Amino acid sequence: MPCTGQREREMTAVVELEAGGAKLGLMPDVGGSIAFWRCGEMDLLRPVSDPHLIAQHGRAVAGYPLVPFSNRVAGDHFRFEGVDYHLAPSFGGENCAIHGNGWQRRWGLDRLANSSATLTLDHAPTRDLMGQWPFSYRAQLRYDLRENGLSIGILLENTDTRDQPVGMGFHPYFPRHAGLKLGFAASSVWTNGPDHLPALRVPVEGEWSFAHMRDAGQEPIDNCYAGWSGSAFLRWPREGYALTVEGSPELRHLVLFTPPGQPYIGLEPVSNMTDGFNRPIIADSGVRVLAPGQKMEGHIRMTVTRC
Incomplete structure (x- = not known):
């Protein structure tokens, strides 16, 4: 029987992809997560250990x-x-x-090549897992690394005998180097109540607007934007790198997370608004209902340039 240290090393094993000077580390056993993404001398994602995400057990993910x-x-x-x-x-x-339960589970490594990997997860609501999600589904996650970018594809299939409500997205952490500039367009944003849940939908104006690229700043934001255009832009002027983040039409919400005093921000292309399952009267909540055998997919493409 392997010792505790050996089991821990096996759980955190990193699968590495390469494309030119770019490297991507994946941790299938830790929620199918990204361990790192480097392009030349630049870390484009920042590994974060979030103690609130209980199932990650303190492991840093990017x-x-x-x-x-x-x-x-x-x-x-x-x-x-x-x-x-x-x-x-x-x-x-x-x-x-x-954030669902995919991040809490071990994913299987289905296909692996030098610059791409496909991961799969089959969830069934057994007695132990019913609390994570009460319906059966199959998820597929594909990472494609290029020298100047990264593509992420997510496929979700209802393998249950009942209809089920679903959403999807991806949660990257970007480094918050001094001078980080951020820009994107959206039609509205949900303000939050004390419980961090949507309270009021307001136009994207004033301090909420990133229509013109501006400093990401240190103000705390943890809000869901609706009517996202599908493109967002990050620029690290001192490091000389810029990144374009694009989401497919299924992903028309964008969550911006800027925790004060932390060396990272979150910019999450997602399909559904926060607490969308409890907001059935909101026509564009982004919640999809999949019949048995029906599928939903979303795609994210991140492109690196020097500036």
């Missing part, structure tokens, strides 16, 4: 998939087709389920 939903579910509860469902809290310090 990005991870959000399936079968993004962000919080209020009170760990939602009602769907006349049935009440209760989820297990997964975010420390809050009575809250967050």
Whole structure:
């Protein structure tokens, strides 16, 4: 039987992809997450150890998939087709389920090449896993590394015998070097209540607007933008790098997370608004209902340039 140290090393094994001078590290056993992404001398993603994400057990990740939903579910509860469902809290310090359960699980390494990898996850709501998600699904995650960029594809299939509500997205952490510039366009943004849940939808104006690239600043933002154009831009002037983030039409919400005093920001292309399962009257909540056998997919492309 392997000792504890050996088991820990096996759990955190990193699969490395290469394309020219770019390198990507993946951790299938840690939620299918990214361990690092480097292009030349620049770390384009920042590994973060978040103690609130209980299932990561303190391991640092630079990005991870959000399936079968993004962000919080209020009170760990939602009602769907006349049935009440209760989820297990997964975010420390809050009575809250967050970001689905894909990030909490080990993914299988289905295909591996020098510059690409395909990971899979089959979830069934067994007694132990019912609290994570009460429906069966199959998820596929594909990473394609290029010398000047990274593409991420997410596929979600309803393998249950019932309809189920779903969402998806990806949560990258970007380095917050001094002078980081950020720009994107969206039509509206949800302000938050004290519980970090959507309270009021307002136009993207004034301090909420990043329509013209500006300093990311140190102001705390943890909000979901709706009507995202599908493109966002980051620029690190002192390092001489810029990054374009593009999301496919299924991903038309963007979560901006700028925790004060931290060396990173989150910029998350996602399909559904925060707590979308409990907001059925909002036409563009982004929540999809998949019939048995039906699939949903989303794609994210990040392109690196020198500036």
